[in-house]
Amino acid sequence: MSTSETRKAYVVVLGNEKGGTGKSTAAMHIITNLLRQNYKVASIDVDARQGTLSRYVENRRLRAAKTGEDLALPEHEAIFKSSLPSVEEAEAEEKEKIFSAISRFQSYDYIVIDTPGSDSYLSRLAHSFADTLITPLNDSFIDLDMLVRVSADSLDILKPSTYSEMVWDQKKQRAIRDGGSIDWIVMRNRLSSIHSRNKEEMERVLSALAKRIGFRLISGFGERVIFRELFLSGLTLLDMRESNLPLSLSHVAAKQELANLMELIQLPSQNQRSRIA
Template structure:
């Protein structure tokens, strides 16, 4: 784990003062008196947008539901609401096609407070196996709390040195990590504070997302840098989803390639796309008890005109 020097400690104090002066101890003081969350908490967080947080959160939530897990998914980005939109599209698809799709219970946290966060979890699924937080791409009090609550913290990044800067800075000549980036600081401080209070470990996994085959030479340099940072910052590296139309286009229907076998008369899923999702779940090391998949919050009994259903199915097949 990253260790502070005198200069680094001064830098951290300066960085905190730019926000609201809230130290890690204050974050844990807010969490500690509250009931301990029994579900496994997975937080998707990075202080940078456009790295695929919501895409990964959506796919992981659906994959866990397919495995028969009770999943609660909470979107903390009340402006973009990407995760919520994907899951609401999923409800619409289930309704229009007259099928049952394994789905998480979900909501947007419109009031970003710790009390509202716990109330939302208790409302959606106090007996859930997993709670998934999709944090907005900016530092805030609620951002730090969902990082601190995480059992598993997942940080997607693109194959870019700009993305690595948020984790930690490397000497461009020697390649040696010099000090943590702003997000790396936040995570390290919260991990240390949580561990010191014996409130559990935060396993940090950095997921290299949206990798293009044409960038192999550049990716090799990023991989070397990421490996160095993983040692100094104590995180694991996992492989995410490739930049592929197959993932992007299905989002507008709220579907993943794990769903297509459940829809009659549908083009079969691409094996490579399913393999990527399954490999990601395995990489994350989530403990999943095999159960029969549940239907989740769908509206199967709603009346839909036959013509509407045919048009919807044709549009979906066109995408595939």
Template sequence: MDAKKKSHIVVWGNAKGGVGKSTLALHFALQCMYEKLSVACFDADGDQGTLFRSIENRRQYCKQQNFSLPVPEIVRFCPSAYETAELSIKDLDLLLQTLENFDVIVIDTQGSDTPLGRYVHQKSSVLVSPITESPLDLDLFVNIREIQEQSHLTLPFGSYAHMVWEQRLNKASQAQEHLEWVVVRNRISHQISRTQLHMEKILKSLAPRVGFHIGPSIGDRSIFRELFSYGLTVMDRDGLTTLAHITARQEIKSMTQYILSLLKKNKY
């Protein structure tokens, strides 16, 4: 990052839950801190509060164990507290302004399509969308039914791809800025399957049309789930030297470097 303070907003978004947004957002935030960047986290899905609770758990764990680990600032934002989307958007902007001196603001979003969620997507410098091997996830990016009916010569957009496309156009017209989009294949099985190869083929075909990058993938490892409840990450436990731990750490580093390279490339 350059010497001049400028917040770079990295949004973790998808139109459904259960894809690993909160887990990867936490790992990305901590890896940025280990790389000497100042980081604030913003849980825009504060009604569920997964990212918020994980960071609070991290703070409590460090206190109980007398550990000195980096802990990012965290803001919990509860959309249900507002009568209208307009009011929630206004307060969200005010809260983000209080974080503008941080190098990176990491935002975790709701797993649904809402007016607030659309606005948060539009605010991003880089949008990161985890996707698992489930056809339910893929259907949000490309309309599987229309592919099966062979009614399109080109891959038809799914609902989430449509939404991101609209927010990208809005950002370009209103702020004259480009929205970079990265799709991260998450919880990838170690055994190559027909479904895995099929999804990889479709995503590679869809990427240039929709305009997203396919970032480094993350394997399906229980260590992510085991550490998350404590607010810990695979970067924190240097004493763990199992192959799964070392590989998971390298995957997070690769993913983080890929996202940061897009920020530097576009001089956000």
């Protein structure tokens, strides 16, 4: 068997149990970054009902068809929740769908999976395939509550929340299935450029929590209008120059944030993985 046939696709999952924290936005930017490095990328939308990533990819496909721009696309699959009435049958169907998508994409370099902002069997299962799990989090104690309960007065960590416990369970599932481990990264998103007490307190609690429940804490994107604007065109920050969109200082800073993010998440490069295989 050749190396490419034995090589396993590296799986990146974007997840947390809260909506609106930047999972789909980060997924699309990570996907285009990898595509631009000429990697073969597959994407799976487990949040098919909301379908943000699926529509982002579709908008990109439509734009490329319309303008003739050379916009690299991932091979995309949306997985919907089963509509079968019995829980067992529904779970079996969802399990089959996700296993077959993952195995269909095994010859790809990376599989990027976007998950819904709510707990479900499908989302939990998707988490268990992660080599890297990225959890975007807004700088707000409402978002933090998804990871951990803190005391209102002292901000002491009281106990991990259900999402953290779920990630622990999926780490175990992953270890049982193939002996693999999950690199869990919490990415602060929509960071404000101004200094605030809230920002400082979040930093302190998250740093303490990182050690306690086992994730790496990184700074992601700043709060920038450009992350909201590109969806309809299917473009990301990385396509702006080729698409002749005007680049402002804020866009340049945002591109730098994406470059930093890719460096910090430390996905293994294809060469490194070929050497391991």
